[in-house]
Amino acid sequence: MKYIIEMDWLTTHLDDPNVRIIDCRFQLGSPQAGFNAYVEDHIRGALYFDLEKDLSSEVKEHGGRHPLPDVEELVSKLSAAGIDENVTVVAYDDQGGPFASRLWWLLAYLGHKKVYVLNGTYSGWKQKGYAVTDSIPEVASREFQSNIQSSLLIDREELMDKLTAESDKILLLDSREEKRYLGEEEPIDKVAGHIPTARHFFWKDSLTSDQKWKTVDDQLDRLTGMDKGNEMIVYCGSGVTACPNVLALKAAGFENVRLYLGSWSDWITYEDYTIKKG
Template structure:
């Protein structure tokens, strides 16, 4: 796989100077859980990045529940972690895939291409009795110069144009589970339903027991979508859509964007329709 590494690879390269490991464990239900888990035990050399403190900005009127973070602050933390332009970075979560993928996407947005997600996450690592530690590493500061890749980020206006059929050869994917897509159930956001015109490809169907399914399986999931089309993925707040983004890239789709504000941003505009 192009953007995913296995635990055996990471174990082999664990102590290499040019490899950095990022712990992204998080619980949407209890935001402090990930940091606590990191303090108790993590992969040796791993630095903790918090979904809401490091990988998201402050919530405001628009932008959704997990908007873009302050990029200067994020870059500052990357540099403190010893991450420079040539560093190989591997992110992991507990095996959900979404939190590590959010970090992977953020670094891709900053123009850092040598970044990967650990398949199976921390649970798969510990399940193999691989080493863990409570020691918090300290690295020499690196220099990280971003090259923002706007081509992978979609905003509300672009999504609206696709929704209204104004943009040809474009597909909008709602990555949430079917009950939320259909508006049968909405446990988080203030409105139910989905962005008009979006098709449903639940993100969790791209994983099995914490592992991303093989490339051929991902291709079958998206077989009804022309690889030549532009694809924009969204979810509730721009986190669980990223596993679909990653899966699409693995399946060979080149023109893929993340609507980072997602449904929580869409519904913040009263004039936007909901299906």
């Protein structure tokens, strides 16, 4: 599937200077766990990017729990990681792809064309007996050039306008699990429910039972009834688990796909927010 790299391919490119592997493992509620796991062992040659320190900015009044990182800071970190336009980036995590997909989306937003998510988890990589190490690599820096693709992102103000004036032309997708979408349970945010008109579209449904990505045909079956002519706007709790859905939609041929990065945790920080339950 487009944007997905197979483990077998990566095993033959571990020493390729134009391939950079990024470990994105993270545990919500235990922010140090991902880095600790990386230090213990990781795919040979991988560098670590942290969801909250590298792939998000500081939490403020608005912007959600994982706001868009400062572009200049992220570009600097990517340059230090030895990434330029010639480098193919492969991201992985151990939860089926939400954090790796967040890096994939951010690099796509910055205009980087060679970025992929590993098909499968880090645990799956180890089970196959592929190369792991506790050695942290040293890489030569390169100059990352950003070319912001602003059309991939939508903020709350524009979303509000579209829900008012163009609701028949957009399809709003909520990527959270069903209980949170229905408002029956909300373990993280202060308000339960979903954005009015949103359709439930659980991100894990893009994966097989062994946490690999479904084929394009299977993704298209999942997308039955969705019009490729519509503008697709995807959100979740904080702009992380929406990213696998963005990837799945783009891979299945939906071109006009945008991320509401602040997502539900941003939506409910405004006095005029509206919600729906059930």
